[in-house]
Amino acid sequence: MLFMSNKGKNVAVVGAGLCGSLLALRLKQLGYKPVLFEKRPDMRSADISAGRSINLALSNRGLKALDLVGLSEKARTITLPMKGRLLHDREGNLRMSPYSGRPNDYINSISRGDLNSILYDAAEAEGIPIHFNMSCISSDPDSGELKFQDHSKNIQNFKADAVFGADGAGSVIRQAAMKKSSLLRFNFSQQYLTHGYKELSIPASENHDFRIASDALHIWPRKTFMMIGLPNLDKTFTITLFLPYTGEDGFDNIRTDADITRYFQKWFPDAMPHMPKLLEEYRTNPTSSLGTIRCYPWKTGAKTLLIGDAAHAIVPFYGQGMNCAFEDVVVLDKVMKNFEFGDWGNIFEAFQIIRKKDADAIADLALDNFIEMRDKVDDPVFAEKRKLEMKLENKYQDYYSKYSLVTFKEDLPYSAALKLGRAQDELLLQKIKEKGSADQIDELKILQELMDLRTKLEISI
Ligand SMILES: Cc1cc2nc3c(=O)[nH]c(=O)nc-3n(C[C@H](O)[C@H](O)[C@H](O)COP(=O)(O)OP(=O)(O)OC[C@H]3O[C@@H](n4cnc5c(N)ncnc54)[C@H](O)[C@@H]3O)c2cc1C
Incomplete structure (x- = not known):
């Protein structure tokens, strides 16, 4: 057994995914001696997919965390900006729904593997050992003892x-x-969605260009299900199909090549010609489940803290899981400043007290957004609300829609974004229903009401 010294300096980070790698980097910068343990092989040399979802939407909260460790600029070099949702109807008509009325607000498509590799390179450059092929099989949360199995099944x-x-x-x-x-x-709860997901792709065109617009997140909303597409640097798109497991349009009933062809011709006719490997990918790629995991306490013993998805896994519909896991590190970093070096018991305690409400808030917002993406984006009242929000954001620097509060206001806790965002939505939807359209609404009057709401809820931005 390798005994590390007992001054609070020696830290084991189990899981060198996005959160663990970033966390280890920050701990090293703060003077600790972190060691990373990862059950998979090194993705930089092994031919493995980085796991779930090939690309991700990285936004302000994640960038703020990358900035903390000095990697935001490097990460930006491998991103593709997405300015809004490009909605595809069944006839193939397109409608752009911007994410914000502010021209400089956008989210970024980034490869999970490339981002993790940047973090590995930076961790190794700082002298952090990364033990790959080491699967943790048990831990004692109070003593800090860990047991791993390596790829030869040896126990360490x-x-x-x-x-x-x-x-x-x-x-x-x-x-x-x-x-x-x-x-x-x-306390522990795991709530599966009735929907699962399958990843497909749109390859680059014959002249090595994107086949569909690269500056947007594409959505094919179909009320009870949807398909989305995010661009990759190699001019391909990662397509994700979110379907219920059961029912006529569910994964369980779309099995044969004929089923797949019929289904895509019916629901996604404009995407199909761009998906030459559809049948093969549909058959070969796994159907994976989606769910929300909540648990507490995250401090599971005197020496152990859960962080990132291990503490709070959420459904992917706000594009915030990784951003939230990264933000955990920002919050932890801030908490650590209030305590002595290595005072882990108190650091863990304070972290969980401060962070839990925000993890719960983004879990709820992510569930709400599933309905918004697959159904409401097509609803005329919702479209008018977005129109009004865009107008207000474009003209008045003080106003932020719910989406912007969550995605672009990185200093506002998720719980405050949820509270204010939902109250704003309620007010705007009520006004649209009363007046019939965004154009009929007195801009200054509604702006005043929105500011009053903020005062009433005691939220400052
Ligand atoms: C379909 C889909 C789309 C998504 N899209 C987005 C998006 O657009 N934007 C966004 O912000 N988030 C998105 N997410 C969420 C995001 O993927 C997660 O929130 C994020 O990966 C969490 O990071 P993590 O490091 O906490 O966990 P993980 O990324 O799961 O990393 C955990 C690591 O621990 C390792 N590990 C596991 N068990 C052991 C063990 N026993 N011993 C050692 N190592 C172990 C794993 O191999 C892995 O490397 C999406 C998720 C899904 C499923």
């Missing part, structure tokens, strides 16, 4: 002053807490 033990469980939604570190759940009064 480690002991650290502090352990971070950054091992994602299926966290083994969290499972250890569940084993002593009555002692910890450990």
Whole structure:
């Protein structure tokens, strides 16, 4: 067994995904000695997919965290800006719905693997050891003892002053807490969606260009289900099909090549000609489930904290899971400033108290947004509301829509964004219903009402 010294300096980070790698980097910058353990091989040399979802939407909260470790500029070099949702109807008509009325607000498509590789390179450059092919199989949350199995099935033990469980939604570190759940009064819930997802693709065109517009997140909203597409640097698109498992238009009933062809011809006729590998990909690529995981406490013992998806996995419809996991590191960094070096017990306690409400808020917002993306984007009242929001954002620097509060106001906690955003939505929808259209609404009057709402809710931006 490798014993590390006992001054709070030696930290084990289990899971070198996006959150764990960023966290280790920050800890090193603060003077700790982090060690990363990752069950997968090194994605920079092994031919593996980085796991779930090939590309992700990176926005302000994630960029702020990357900035904290000095990597935001580097990350930006591998992003593609997406200015809005480009909506495809069944006839192939397109409508752009911008994310914001401010021209400089956009989200970024980024490859999960490339981003993780940037983090690995930076971690190694700082001298952080990354032990790949080391799967954590058990942990003692109080002593900091960890047991790993390497790729040859050898068992290796480690002991650290502090352990971070950054091992994602299926966290083994969290499972250890569940084993002593009555002692910890450990609450846990896992809520599956009725929908799953399958990844498909649109390749580059013959002249190596994008086949569809690259500056938007494409959505094919179909009320009870949808398909989305995010651009990649190699001019391809990663397409994600979100369908219910059951029912006529569910994964369970779209099985044969004839089913797939019929289904795509019916619902996504404009996308189909761009998807030459559709049948093969549909058959070969897995159908994966989606869900929300909530648990508490995240401090699962004297020496252990859950962080990122291990603490709070959410559905992907706000494009915030990674951004939120990165923001955990920003919040932790701030909390650590209030305590002595290595005072992990108090740091973990304070972190979970401050952060839990915001993780819950983004989990709720992400569930709301599924309905918005697949259904409401096509609703005329919703479209008028977005029109009004764009007008207000474009003209008045003080106003932020709910989407902008969550996505572009990185200093506003998610819980405040939820509270203000939902109240604003309610007010605007009510006005649109009363007046019939955005153009009939007195701009200054509604702006005043929106500002009054902010005062009433005691939220400053
Ligand atoms: C379809 C889909 C689309 C998404 N789109 C977006 C998006 O657009 N924007 C966004 O912000 N978020 C998005 N997300 C969410 C995002 O992927 C996660 O929130 C993010 O990956 C969480 O990072 P993490 O490091 O906490 O966990 P993970 O990325 O899951 O990393 C955990 C790491 O731990 C390792 N590990 C697991 N078990 C062990 C073990 N026992 N021992 C050692 N290592 C272990 C894993 O191999 C992995 O490397 C999406 C998710 C899905 C499913």
